[in-house]
Amino acid sequence: MALQFSSFKTRSLTAIVFAMVMLVGMLWNKWSFLVLLTIIHFGCWWEYLQLSKKIFTTKFQAYTQLGLMVMGYGIMLCFCRSVFQINGYGLKDNFSLPVSAAGFAILIVGIFQQKQIQLKAFGMALLGLIYISVSLGFLIHLYG
Template identity: 35%
Template sequence: MALNQQVFKTRALTAIIFVAIMLAGLLISSWTFAILFFVIHWGCWTEFDQLFKKIYPKYLAADLRITNLPRLIGCGFLVYCLPHHYTIAGVELDFIGILIMVVGAVKFISLWARAGTLRPLLLKGAVLGLLYISLSWGLMIHLRFFYFLQYPLGFMAALTLVAGVWINDTMQYMVGSLIGKTPFSKISPNKTLEGTIGGSLLCIIVVSSIGYYFVDKNAGWLFIVVSAIAAIAGTAGDLLESKIKRLAGVKDSGHFMPGHGGFLDRFDSLIVSTPLVWLAAQLWVALS
């Protein structure tokens, strides 16, 4: 009993600290938002690299100089996704981001060309990592600064998405614990069909209602669309990460949060949801 209480206290304290850091990063300023997702990007890449090595043991023999370069290219993409009028020492960030990506890509190609039989595996790891991790977090940062007629459309969408993913996870767990009986997927045996469907519907209802009545009645469509993406794509993201962990033969992607797992465990739903929310925002503006 004492051990269970200690585990609960550890998980609760970790969750409180995690939420406090996330809220601070999301809300204090545009720079804290960007820094937050740069850190998340780096942590997710680190864990992805470790999982990839477990799935493909031959990857362990690869030179670290080449396996770390895709992560650097991804960082360049995140820099490029910051507002282009932002500057460092008078140099615009889009130029800095492009420079990092080009230099990283040239160096990667030069080392990759001499990697022999490891070339297919190195290319696979680089492409999958960039698409799975860097694309999502770059688009999240770009979404943060997306405006429509002076309206902070992207910022609203980003905050709604983060809240939607958290609420969706909570609702699915609660509904599944209360009435869940039918297994939803072999990949994630703890998920139930009742919990997944019921929790997703509750997520859409709760997020849409809070957004409409307490945030902005004129943006009701935004809360409905983003919460629906958080519920559906977020669940898909969770299942995808579970599949990757199963292939790697591990329970958690990492241990940066005691009692809660790693970066990928915490942000798997956002990774898949973010590109869809970004696309929805672009389409809405294009069709307006």
């Protein structure tokens, strides 16, 4: 396959911009790091669910998708250290459980709105909690 200069130029510029955004997010302060991981978390969940739909040829109800994402975000917040505080309220202590509970409630609503649930696809979606949310939680635990 021949090298296409216009495609190479576009991809190179995109990679440079992406690297700059990643470096700013990681090195600026703790909140930019949290925002960066939040964006990565929801983006990873979106792609993971899209791949699950293609693999199992199924559809996830919108509330099911949102519930999994929010519940996973709550799990990710469980790994925050005491560095992440807003006016003395720690994210781990005060926000992770309510966010996880809200995600679980949205997930239950989504499950009951679906006509049929494919157990394999739903099981794979639940494994995403470990694959995405816990692994990003470990990463956020390293900060501070």
